[in-house]
Amino acid sequence: MTSSRRLNCITPPFILTRLLDSDNADIRQAALATLLTTAQLRGERRVRGLIAGALSMQGDGRRSIYNCKHSTFLPSAKLARSEDDGPVKDAAVNRAYEGFGTTRSFYREVFQRDSIDGHGMRLQGYVHRGTRYNNAFWDGQEMVFGDGDGEVFTDFTGSLDVIAHELGHGITEHTAGLEYHNQSGALNESLSDVAGSMVKQWFLKQTAEQADWLIGNDVFTPSIDADALRSMKAPGTAFDNKLFGKDPQPAHMDNFVKLPDTEDGDNGGVHVNSGIPNKAFYLVATGIGGNSWEAPGHIWYESLRASTQTTDFQEFADTTFTKAAELYGAGSSQQQAVKEAWAQVGISITTTPTLLGRV
């Protein structure tokens, strides 16, 4: 008896609630009616058909942008713009909304990935967080933007590569889940920079040769003498000024920076040593030529999906070599470019060629 009753309950409330946001007016109406008169409608064929259609719909990953109004307490933020809403007066809200949309389109069109989790996860952004907040972060579920202090940093919603970097953290969490310290953490950071640069280049329709390969070149105020937060083309050269010194990123394993695995030590230098795999990706992209999001992007994306929580630089390099063979053939020019790129940053591929011939 019990199981039979359960079988009739085909429309759990959370699905119905989600359907209230559907693009399809019939689905919204049906979901609303179902929530209002659950007992009568449960199991009815018309509703079941509509729900099945909704669940198979492409193009999920609906956006919601909230305004924190300078609070650090996210639950008090107010919804400012939802999917299908037109632009609002607040430019930061609109920039976050558009940046989410561009990143979502990139993953859908280039990697056939439906949002962050691959299953249409909602994209939620919180703008105007805190006061003079010099950061943007991914909290595990949503992205949060500061306005910057107006002295060193400006509004972080203005940077598409920063948005794609943060959403990239979400994708890494839903794939390899790379631990956020030491080499796996620096690789996690690098993969977000790779995401940021690819989305920016895709949006601007730039080839690897044409791109600036800078991350966060929009985040500084005009008074600051710095090109960007990081340079993937030339790690260690993004800034050099009196206020905050010289860019500490290495571009080669010989200069790997050992830092304590503490918050004070940037969790073992995750934002420092990411320069090494960043440079490798730049070298692969320019070595292969054309667009970074094509062969280089696919090799990196498939390697991300094949990685684990503890993957280090060497293991990731070996994986890219294997994936290049799987995607483009053993001994292909793409695979050769991968091998040469890693060699230039001080990492020799350790996967044996004979094994690759059988992949």
Next chain:
Amino acid sequence: MRVSLTTRGGLAAPIVRRLPPRVLDTDQLPDTDARELRRLVAAATADPGGAHPAPAARDAVTYTITIDDNSRSTTLTSADTSMSRAFGDLLTWVERHTS
């Protein structure tokens, strides 16, 4: 009472760590502001929130607020995603009153 704020981590971690701390001294504040700062410090000290960012957070910032009052020194540490409202209120006030 002297209050100083340092930040670590975040998207721009290597840069942020080199920026000077933000410092306030109640001796140099109007009485109403000094009273408000003491009230915010007391509330944040009673309930600073978690000391570290949530494990799933990426690019989150950790804040250290040091309070030197006569010979006593108190250090409060909290982070994006884990700070209490009281810590957030103190952080916001310090950010607004320093440059």
